[in-house]
Amino acid sequence: MAEHDMIEPVIGVIGGSGLYNIDGLEDREWRKVETPWGDPSDELLFGRLDGVRCVFLPRHGRGHAIPPSDLNYRANIDALKRSGVTDIVAVSAVGSLRDDLPPGSFVLVDQFIDRSFARQKSFFTTGCVAHVPMADPTCPRIGDVIAREAGRLDFAMRKGGTYLVMEGPQFSTRAESELYRQWGCSVIGMTNMPEAKLAREAEMDYASIAMVTDFDCWHEDHDSVTVDAVIKVMKRNGERARALLTAVIPALGQARGACHAGCDRALEHALITPADKRDPELMAKLDAVAGRVLAR
Numbered sequence: 001m002a003e004h005d006m007i008e009p010v011i012g013v014i015g016g017s018g019l020y021n022i023d024g025l026e027d028r029e030w031r032k033v034e035t036p037w038g039d040p041s042d043e044l045l046f047g048r049l050d051g052v053r054c055v056f057l058p059r060h061g062r063g064h065a066i067p068p069s070d071l072n073y074r075a076n077i078d079a080l081k082r083s084g085v086t087d088i089v090a091v092s093a094v095g096s097l098r099d100d101l102p103p104g105s106f107v108l109v110d111q112f113i114d115r116s117f118a119r120q121k122s123f124f125t126t127g128c129v130a131h132v133p134m135a136d137p138t139c140p141r142i143g144d145v146i147a148r149e150a151g152r153l154d155f156a157m158r159k160g161g162t163y164l165v166m167e168g169p170q171f172s173t174r175a176e177s178e179l180y181r182q183w184g185c186s187v188i189g190m191t192n193m194p195e196a197k198l199a200r201e202a203e204m205d206y207a208s209i210a211m212v213t214d215f216d217c218w219h220e221d222h223d224s225v226t227v228d229a230v231i232k233v234m235k236r237n238g239e240r241a242r243a244l245l246t247a248v249i250p251a252l253g254q255a256r257g258a259c260h261a262g263c264d265r266a267l268e269h270a271l272i273t274p275a276d277k278r279d280p281e282l283m284a285k286l287d288a289v290a291g292r293v294l295a296r
């Protein structure tokens with residue numbers, strides 16, 4: 001896309017623990033989307049909110065049956081891209097690593113430390129190598145819109161924070177939790193990587209709203225984190241996230257030019273394998289993710 005072209009954005013929402021649906025969608029329809037990377041977590045929910053096209057995907061599937069390490073992150077991102085999504089708002093439950101982010105806090109994440117290790121992290125495997133920039137892993141344009149709408153709703157949200165991605169599914173040990181605090185991390189979760197990396201490779205703008213459910217295990221006034229405790233806070237967080245999305249989606253959906261941060265052109269200078277050395281089978285699989293740059 002050239003910088004002066006106008007687009008009608010399509011907003012993708014990836015719902016994490018506690019968010020399996022979104023409110024107020026017109027023309028709603030759950031549809032199966034096939035991808036060359038396998039099956040996404042579930043069918044995708046298509047619809048419109050105030051006329052803005054949006055597509056919702058429950059990250060762990062409806063019924064939350066898929067753990068973080070078994071999620072097919074590539075299929076999830078490809079399915080959204082294939083469905084026309086331009087902007088992704090990811091919503092996730094997290095533990096807090098800071099005293100001033102108690103359960104119930106919302107954080108607009110702007111950095112990640114990726115400690116996950118048992119996942120497929122790239123669309124670009126042997127046969128076509130690409131290295132996209134990740135210095136700023138989230139889209140500041142989407143972040144500004146979320147922060148503005150949160151402000152309008154009088155909704156407290158911390159702008160900026162580092163999300164430590166652990167492999168899981170077990171929660172962290174106290175020593176790990178203390179280490180991540182020393183590293184200056186704000187929150188801990190299990191899913192935003194490789195999701196954010198793959199969104200960047202697929203040239204989709206990605207923002208992450210982290211909803212704090214617990215103090216992980218470092219906090220002296222709190223016991224170890226348990227799923228029961230997490231679920232109690234998660235229900236309330238989920239309701240508030242749905243209210244926020246009802247405002248954010250129509251605001252993000254206004255016609256716009258290219259992203260000033262360049263997220264939608266991340267592959268522009270990323271491919272290193274020359275055209276005549278690329279694997280045709282892999283090229284076919286990359287049709288949705290990299291079609292813009294491979295077509296020329």
Ligand SMILES: CSC[C@H]1O[C@H](OP(=O)(O)O)[C@H](O)[C@@H]1O
Binds near residue numbers: 016189190
């Ligand atoms: C239910 S607590 C642990 C679980 O919740 C988070 O999931 P998501 O990021 O999809 O909201 C965390 O990453 C774990 O997968």
Ligand SMILES: Nc1ncnc2[nH]cnc12
Binds near residue numbers: 094095188190213
């Ligand atoms: N403490 C925690 N650690 C990892 N993922 C989480 N998701 C919610 N709380 C979490």
